[in-house]
Amino acid sequence: MKYNVAIMRQPANNCMDGLTSVDLGIPDVSLLKSQWERYHEVLSQLTNEVIVLDALDGFPDAYFVEDVAVVTPEIAILTNPGASARTGETEYMDETLRTFRDCRKIRAPGTLDGGDVLVVGKHCIVGLSERTNRLGAEQLCAILGEYGYRGDIVNVSEALHFKSSVNFVDEETLLVTEACKGLSCLSSYGQLVVPTDENYAAKVVWFNDSVLIPQGFPKVEKILLEHGSQVIPMPVSEIAKMDGGLTCLSLRLTK
Numbered sequence: 001m002k003y004n005v006a007i008m009r010q011p012a013n014n015c016m017d018g019l020t021s022v023d024l025g026i027p028d029v030s031l032l033k034s035q036w037e038r039y040h041e042v043l044s045q046l047t048n049e050v051i052v053l054d055a056l057d058g059f060p061d062a063y064f065v066e067d068v069a070v071v072t073p074e075i076a077i078l079t080n081p082g083a084s085a086r087t088g089e090t091e092y093m094d095e096t097l098r099t100f101r102d103c104r105k106i107r108a109p110g111t112l113d114g115g116d117v118l119v120v121g122k123h124c125i126v127g128l129s130e131r132t133n134r135l136g137a138e139q140l141c142a143i144l145g146e147y148g149y150r151g152d153i154v155n156v157s158e159a160l161h162f163k164s165s166v167n168f169v170d171e172e173t174l175l176v177t178e179a180c181k182g183l184s185c186l187s188s189y190g191q192l193v194v195p196t197d198e199n200y201a202a203k204v205v206w207f208n209d210s211v212l213i214p215q216g217f218p219k220v221e222k223i224l225l226e227h228g229s230q231v232i233p234m235p236v237s238e239i240a241k242m243d244g245g246l247t248c249l250s251l252r253l254t255k
């Protein structure tokens with residue numbers, strides 16, 4: 001699938017006030033912004049249109065736009081983010097998404113973060129996590145079921161989100177951590193396994209024939225190069241301090 005639109009949001013000046021569960025120190029905000037800019041530049045080279053939304057000062061995590069929506073070719077689903085500090089972010093995405101798709105919504109008490117949702121073709125896999133509960137996952141699978149998607153719900157709480165551990169690098173192949181390689185719902189895909197000392201590098205984005213990977217993970221880079229992926233290493237040190245990665249900085253869609 002070729003994406004022709006990506007949606008991003010500028011990081012706010014108070015982005016260091018966002019949630020984080022990792023202990024990597026306080027991010028350098030100007031460096032974080034330049035890493036975000038680099039990501040914007042690369043996506044702009046790989047697709048026709050990158051929409052950049054304004055920073056939201058009231059929501060220091062709002063530039064992690066992937067968590068507020070799940071977008072497929074047929075429908076967009078606004079989530080109900082599982083962290084109360086982030087719940088209000090969805091209403092600032094609604095208008096933009098409605099220009100591309102009909103929108104549905106995950107309703108409380110269901111919670112869901114987009115970072116827990118992996119979709120390829122007509123297969124949707126949802127990871128239960130601190131942010132995504134079973135009700136939210138079931139709501140999403142029911143909505144996507146209306147459009148012919150097969151839904152699987154898995155319980156792997158290795159990291160913040162399911163996509164901290166599993167991501168596609170092409171239509172048939174996943175990059176997975178050791179903890180996820182045995183999942184039966186993934187068994188029909190080829191799997192490249194991330195060496196445990198490079199687990200962070202499971203957060204890659206497959207975008208229009210390229211795979212954006214975090215810089216500084218040589219083993220994962222080598223695995224992907226040997227697989228034949230067109231790899232683009234990206235600086236993310238400051239974004240990682242806020243528990244973020246390359247997957248969460250954009251929503252990617254077809255027009």
Ligand code: CIR
Pocket residue numbers: 018019020021061064066067083086114115116161242243244245247248
């Ligand atoms: C949060 O805790 O919600 C943010 N600081 C990080 C969100 C990262 N999202 C993602 O990987 N999908």
